[in-house]
Amino acid sequence: MSQNFTPNEMMTVAAARALTNEDVCFVGIGAPSAACNLARQTHAPDIVLIYESGTLETRPNVLPLSIGDGELCETALTTVSVPEMFRYWLQGGRITTGFLGGAQIDRYANLNTTVVGPYEKPNVRLPGGGGAPEIATSCGQIFITMAHAKRAFVEKIDFFTSLGHGQGGDSRKKLGVTTKGPTKVITDLCVMEPDEKTKELTVVSLHPGVTKEQVSAATGWQIKFAPGVGETPAPNETELKVLRELHARTKAAHGGNA
Amino acid sequence: MATFLKLSEAVEANVKDGDAVAMEGFTHLIPFAAGHEIIRQKRKRLSLIRMTPDLIYDQLIGMGCAERMTFSWGGNPGVGSLHRFRDAYQNGWPNKIEIVEHSHAAMANAYDAAAAGLPFAVFRGYRGAELPRVNPSIKEVTCPYTSEKLATVPAVKLDVAIIHAQKADRKGNVLLEGIVGVQKEAVLAAKRSVVTVEEIVDELNPPSPNSVVLPGWTVKAIAEVPGGAHPSYTHGYYKRDNAFYKAWDEIARERDTFLAWMEENVMRKGPEVFAAHAKKAA
Numbered sequence: 001m002s003q004n005f006t007p008n009e010m011m012t013v014a015a016a017r018a019l020t021n022e023d024v025c026f027v028g029i030g031a032p033s034a035a036c037n038l039a040r041q042t043h044a045p046d047i048v049l050i051y052e053s054g055t056l057e058t059r060p061n062v063l064p065l066s067i068g069d070g071e072l073c074e075t076a077l078t079t080v081s082v083p084e085m086f087r088y089w090l091q092g093g094r095i096t097t098g099f100l101g102g103a104q105i106d107r108y109a110n111l112n113t114t115v116v117g118p119y120e121k122p123n124v125r126l127p128g129g130g131g132a133p134e135i136a137t138s139c140g141q142i143f144i145t146m147a148h149a150k151r152a153f154v155e156k157i158d159f160f161t162s163l164g165h166g167q168g169g170d171s172r173k174k175l176g177v178t179t180k181g182p183t184k185v186i187t188d189l190c191v192m193e194p195d196e197k198t199k200e201l202t203v204v205s206l207h208p209g210v211t212k213e214q215v216s217a218a219t220g221w222q223i224k225f226a227p228g229v230g231e232t233p234a235p236n237e238t239e240l241k242v243l244r245e246l247h248a249r250t251k252a253a254h255g256g257n258a
Numbered sequence: 259m260a261t262f263l264k265l266s267e268a269v270e271a272n273v274k275d276g277d278a279v280a281m282e283g284f285t286h287l288i289p290f291a292a293g294h295e296i297i298r299q300k301r302k303r304l305s306l307i308r309m310t311p312d313l314i315y316d317q318l319i320g321m322g323c324a325e326r327m328t329f330s331w332g333g334n335p336g337v338g339s340l341h342r343f344r345d346a347y348q349n350g351w352p353n354k355i356e357i358v359e360h361s362h363a364a365m366a367n368a369y370d371a372a373a374a375g376l377p378f379a380v381f382r383g384y385r386g387a388e389l390p391r392v393n394p395s396i397k398e399v400t401c402p403y404t405s406e407k408l409a410t411v412p413a414v415k416l417d418v419a420i421i422h423a424q425k426a427d428r429k430g431n432v433l434l435e436g437i438v439g440v441q442k443e444a445v446l447a448a449k450r451s452v453v454t455v456e457e458i459v460d461e462l463n464p465p466s467p468n469s470v471v472l473p474g475w476t477v478k479a480i481a482e483v484p485g486g487a488h489p490s491y492t493h494g495y496y497k498r499d500n501a502f503y504k505a506w507d508e509i510a511r512e513r514d515t516f517l518a519w520m521e522e523n524v525m526r527k528g529p530e531v532f533a534a535h536a537k538k539a540a
Contacts, residue, residue, distance in 0.1 A: 029336055052362060053284045053437045065500045066335030068285030068437045070491055081470075082284055082309070082440050083366040091363065091382050110386075114359075119392050125344050127333030130310075133387040134363040163386030175386045176407060254500045 003209060005235050007188035008147075009243060010207045012038060013235040015099075015145050015186045024048040024096045026135055031145040032099030033063050034246065041242050050089065052131045054080045063250040071253075086131070090138045098139030100132055100182075101146050104157040107200050107221050108171070109144060109164030109182035111136070112157040119159055129161045136162035137172075141180040148187035154220040165199035189215050191232055200224060205232040260430025260477040265454065265486075265529045268479035269295040272450045273304075277417040280307040280448065281314060283490060284439030285335055285498070289422040290314050291486035291529045292454050297321045298525060307414060309365045309440060313489070313506050316340040317524070319355060320516050328358040328414075330365045337503055341510040351513065359393055364411045369440045372413035372447030383409040419448035422487045423472075424494060426455045427462040430474030436493025438470050445472055454483040456495050456536060483529045485536030496537055 005013075008031075015035035019025065021044040027036045037060060040047050048057050053068035057077035064072050073079045080089070089095065102111035103126055113132060117123030136142060142164075146152055164182045165171055172181050185192040185201055189210045192201040203215055203225045216223055235243075263271070273279060273296055281289050293314035296304075305326040306315055312334060318324050320342030332340055346355040360368070367379035380399060390396040390409075397410045421441040423434045432453050434441060445451045453472070458480070464471055489499035489506075509519045523531075 053286070053439070055437065064336070065503065066285040066498065068335075068439075069500075070286070070436065070493055070497055073286075073436045073493060079437055081438050081442065082362070083370040083443060086363040086366045087370070087381070114388075119388075122348065125339070125347050127339065128329065128331050128359055129361050129387070129389065130331035131362040133361040133385075133389065134381075134383045136387075137385045138382070160386065160388035166386055172386070177385050 003234070005240055007207065009235055009240065010232065011145060011186055011188040012243060013239045014191055014207070014232055015143060016042065016239070018143055018184055018186065019044055019047055019097065021046050022096070024050065024094060026050050026052065026090065026095045026098040026139055028099050028101065029064065029067050031101065034243065035145065036099070037063060037246060038239065038243050041246070042239060050095065052082070052085055054082055054085045056080060056089070061249060062253040063246060065254050086134065090134060093138065095138065096140040098135040098142050100135060100142055100144050100162065102161065104152055104154050105144065105146060105185070106154060106157045108166060108168050109185055109194065109201055110157055110160055110166065111144070111162045111164060112159045114159040114161045116158055132162040136164070136181065137177045137179060139179060141183045144182055144185045146185070146187055148189040148215065148218045150218055150220050153218065165194055168199045169197070171199070189218060202226050203229055205230045207232045208234045260426070260474040260480050262430070262458070263479050263481055265291060265295050265481040265483055266299070268452045268481045269299055272418050272452050272479055273301055274417070275301055276303045278305040278307060278415055279418050279420065280414065280416050280444045281420040282308055282439055282441045282444045283422065283487070284310060284437055285312070286437040286439065286491060286493060287422045287434065287441065287487050288312065288314055288490035289420045289454055289486060290488060290490065291483040291532045292420045292422070292452060293318060294524045295529060297323060297520070307416065309362055310335070311340070311343070313503065316342040316510055317520065319343050319346050320352070320510070321520060322352040324355060325353065326356045326358065328360070330360045330362045334503055334507060337507050342516060345513070358395070359389060360396070360411060361387070361389065364396070364409070366440060368411045368414045369443035369447055372416065373443040376413055378410045378412050380408050380410050414447055416444065416448035418450045418452065419444040420452045421445060422454045422492070424455065424492060425457050425459050425462065426453065426480050427459055430477055430480055431462050432472040432477055432480070433462050433464055434470040434472070435465070442470055442472060445476060450478045452479045452481070453477050454481050454486040456484050456486070456492055458482050483532055485532035485534060486529065488532055488535035496535055499535070
């Protein structure tokens with residue numbers, strides 16, 4: 001069956017739909033930024049977008065390449081210093097939803113963006129955690145967006161950069177963390193949510209045209225499916241139009257291959 | 259009191275082999291021209307500190323200026339990894355580099371504490387995260403009022419802070435605008451500071467009584483280097499050269515292309531080449 005959208009567009013649209021007009025959102029670069037701005041330009045015009053470079057209530061017309069592009073500051077209500085951002089706004093509990101991604105994720109949505117291989121002698125040294133360790137515990141809830149592949153969805157992550165649901169169950173509570181943690185993992189194949197009790201990620205909807213076998217084959221552990229797993233509604237015309245225009249403006253602004 | 263110097267003199271006088279140096283800038287106002295001057299003057303064994311080390315630290319590390327990097331996110335923003343940092347850390351080329359790794363919240367708090375003259379910073383952080391296992395400087399205290407367990411990190415210790423700003427007046431007062439990162443904290447935390455500016459003006463005219471201004475008596479040396487933040491940007495002057503950040507990925511991937519680029523664009527040039535990027539935004 002041919003579709004008029006790509007798996008990546010489906011992922012971005014599904015993530016955008018999960019956001020509401022009331023959210024105060026801590027945005028990361030890449031897919032999260034596209035999802036948040038798509039939401040703002042469609043169903044959630046009043047969503048508050050905050051980037052860790054200090055920009056509060058920013059309304060960028062093109063997607064930033066870096067977390068501190070001038071576009072973010074020029075279209076923000078105000079810009080604060082980075083210590084203020086992390087102390088007053090993030091730690092202060094003013095963010096409802098944080099977006100994270102990573103190189104590796106496990107069944108409890110713990111993330112690794114630090115190293116592949118042992119920390120002291122890595123096979124691949126990645127950029128590191130940045131804001132993630134505190135975003136993961138200070139925001140009301142966390143959405144995760146990642147491309148679905150076996151090398152990313154692994155049985156055991158090589159480094160615990162940021163806390164998801166720990167070892168499952170009430171792990172977060174035991175660590176003194178009172179926020180919800182990851183409530184949705186949105187990939188280019190499906191949407192997952194943690195099981196209410198065990199906190200293990202469970203597929204709740206498959207994107208149009210995707211099979212359970214495909215998801216299982218792209219996951220490094222025996223992935224569970226919710227009873228009556230549904231189909232993610234396909235992107236509608238407006239969503240695709242707004243998203244594609246956003247990417248086209250971004251590409252033009254960044255001089256080529258955005 | 260701030261003294262006005264040529265960039266080469268400011269670096270010569272304030273950056274010594276083995277110094278703990280922060281060249282801050284949260285993707286904005288990154289002091290590239292000053293970094294290139296440090297490379298030309300062949301400083302060695304620097305302990306580099308920065309929340310978001312990007313291309314300028316990649317260049318310093320690849321040219322053998324550094325022996326340690328303290329950081330919270332080390333990459334080429336929106337593009338990928340820092341190949342020279344990776345090569346140094348994983349393969350010891352051109353020399354081994356030690357890392358001290360934190361989260362952004364920890365680094366931001368550590369700068370804030372240092373500016374405030376405190377020995378350490380306290381914050382709600384690192385819960386369920388693995389960095390405390392590999393970074394022994396991350397510790398914990400119990401709040402004496404609520405018994406809540408909180409994370410602590412030592413205040414940043416700096417010999418010299420280097421930043422780029424929009425302008426300075428003739429008394430050495432410095433104005434920063436836009437995404438201001440942790441630059442104010444870094445300057446106040448450091449024993450010495452070098453500030454490069456787009457222009458030196460008669461009147462600073464801060465746009466608001468709450469503008470970010472560093473008084474001249476908190477700054478050690480000022481050098482006028484128009485365009486000195488390129489390929490990062492200066493709010494109100496010129497935009498970020500995103501195409502260069504993408505191009506760097508190819509340049510830095512291999513040792514020989516990197517060395518050739520550095521020889522051509524840094525070792526054989528001076529700070530005046532940055533002026534080509536300094537067009538004031540309309």
